[in-house]
Amino acid sequence: MDLLPFLVTQCLNAFSQAALLFFLGVGLTLIFGIMRIVNFAHGTFYMLGAFVGYTTVRITGSFWLALVVAPLVAGSIGAAFELGLLRRLYRRDASAFLMVTFGLTLVLEEVIRLTWGVQALQVEVPDLFAGIVFLFDEPFPVYRLFLAGAGVVVAIAIWQFLERTRLGLLIRATSQNSEMVHALGVDVNMVRSGIFGIGCGLAALGGVLAAPLVTASLGMAANAIIDAFVIVIIGGMGSFLGSLIAAVLVAFVQVFGNYYFPDFALAAMYLLMLLVLVIRPGGLLGKEA
Amino acid sequence: MPPRAGLTRRTILQTAAAAATAPVVIRPASAAADPIKVGMPLALTGPVGSVGGQLRRACEFWAKQVNAKGGLLGGRPIQLLIEDTGGNPATTVRKAQEMVERDGVRLLTAIAASNEALATVPKLAEWDAIFVSGDNGDGRLTGESLVPNFFRPNVSGPMGTRTVALWLRDSSLKSFYALGMDYAWGHNSIDVFKDEVKKAGRNFIGDVYSPMGTKDFSTYITKIRQSGADAVYLVLSGDDYNAFLSQAKQYRLGDKVTMLTELVDEMVLQATGDASLGLVGGSRYPNTLDNPQNKAFVAAWKAEYGREPYMFEGDQYQSCVVMQAGIEKAGSIEAAKLRAALEGLTVNSIKGPITIRACDHQAEQPGFVVKVEKDETGKPVPKVIATYPAAKVTPPCNKMTYND
DSSP, X not given: OOHHHHHHHHHHHHHHHHXXXXXXXXXXXXXXXXXXXXXXXXXHHHHHHHHHHHHHHHXXXXXXXXXXXXXXXXXXXXXXXHHHTGGGGTTSOHHHHHHHHHXXXXXXXXXXXXXXXXXXXXXXXXXXXXXXXXXXXXXXXXXXXXXXXXXHHHHHHHHHHHHHXXXXXXXXXXXXXXXXXXXXXXXXXXXXXHHHHHHXXXXXXXXXXXXXXXXXXXXXXXXXXXXXXXXXXXXXXXXHHHHHHHHHHHHHHHHHHHHHOGXXXXXXXXXXXXXXXXXXXXXXXXXXX | OHHHHHHHHHHHHHHHHXXXXXXXXXXXXXXXXXXXXXXXXXXXXXXXXXXXXHHHHHHHXXXXXXXXXXXXXXXXXXXXXXXXXXXXXXXXXXXXHHHHHHXXXXXXXXXXXHHXXXXXXXXXXXXXXXXXXXXXXXXXXXXXXXXXXXXXXXXXXXHHHHHHHHHHHHSOOXXXXXXXXXXXXXXXXXXXXHHHHHXXXXXXXXXXXXXXXXXXXXXXXXXXXXXXXXXXXXXXXXXXXXXXXXXXXXXXXXXXXXXXXXXXXXXXXXXXXXGGTTOEEEESOOTTOOSHHHHHHHHHHHHHHSSOOOHHHHHHHHHHXXXXXXXXXXXXXXXXXHHHHHTTOEEEEBTEEEEEOTTTXXXXXXXXXXXXXXXXXXXXXXXXXXXEOHHHHSOSTTOSSOOO
């Protein structure tokens, strides 16, 4: 393979992975930015998204509907969890959140296991994107192009949502000074429930989109939560733009690292994180820790 | 690390739940005579839990069949004693010991993992019990660790590798690449495969190892394609295997490169569907075998479970049938009599006639190479593309390696 086609296909691969990493990381970072809590159950919502997506495709035959249903289901469960449980813990220290969200992962995983069984489940690529395109005579899956595109679309949508809408304004304000926002007569608790739900919904969206690549399986959660944390730490806790940059960086380091240094495949992502933390301890766009 | 703690806790809960409901007993209402107890201390949870589930189903199916016909030895029904070991060898030995001492069990089968079987066999003489393996692959069980009361009617690991190697020599494939998971199993299997490629006089181009839990296989697929190899040997399992096959299909890798693997397990076919098409590998028991015994077995199995039997289910069922034939020939389940009856016994079961060798208690049987293809309903199934005779597949007595 010549250098140019190689570079083009690998860059596209990297962008498709970046999109998946971004869906995972951005929800976690939004939740952290507003609520100052680490949502350990984030990977489980990602997994839940894949399984709900599988069932939606099974029943309705529509992958597109799955992209709507799964985030709604996961978002509702997330918001309900915040309303019912997390809300009572805000006066406690951070370890309480870690414990209770970790507890949620145990419960949700068990529910998923009992509902869908232990077998990995296949989610087919939607027909529209099942084909391949030839880039310089190299076959490339259309679905990966779609993933990269979806990443761009969702990133712009979230950015516009944060910048242009009233709820987006409240979210930004709450993350900067929640007491002041509260004093101005805004129900900060509702903002929190909302953002927790949105974060979980974004994770589930990532889960549905990842399912055709990795199948829906019980191993997804543990795997995803580590990636999500790495993205958030590299990008800076609570930074939307940071998580976007981190997702792209990690994806490129993984794709090219795996190719040129396969023996260090596992370490590449962590080396990048180490480097970023040495230079900027608070993450790329984070406040100094 | 917290995810680990989660796994452990879950395992404990599952084991506790299993212990509360065990032993599972199958008792036909008509049975008046003293039942023949068969002990099954096996992993139903943990990493080999899915295999354990297959073994359990096969034994339950067999017991039901036998009991429906009035049992063995003049009306004695089969009673299965099933307990979960979680895949822990120490637990297996303890549970087996309990079954022997508390319930008077003298027959054991379906111990899922090879390390569990290796831990159990030294105790067989003391327990005066016979253990008929249903899936244990470790070559040592009929080699250096062989004990008189152990029998292996199933295909061993070395026999599986041998079958693929024999196919390699016959194939027109010239150059090979390998992708394995980056831990002991991946490296060992690929080392063995490399040797076989060299023995077959073919070209081994290179190998690459992916860390456990790899989600994006695009770079590995690029490497395989760039190597220009005719075939790639895959040593992957679980989620990694499913992810690789799904993505390889999206890149149309199978159009140019033959995908080879050690064992084609139906669990992967189920999880990846059409993405498994074209996969070539060994099979311990392909359910498409064309003989009357197998056709009857598959039909009865489908009536019971609504699908074809999987690989480990078929092999375990064959072991049960061998055990049954031994009991009928011996007219007893006493270890000494049963051992004498099983040695040299030929049974015509679902893989055709197989013979338990007296020298190392390994069943001589054919080896199958399968290719995943669509059946008439469009579902991917393993189809037999080559069969090698027992004489070529079974190693010399007490050996794990072959002379050629």
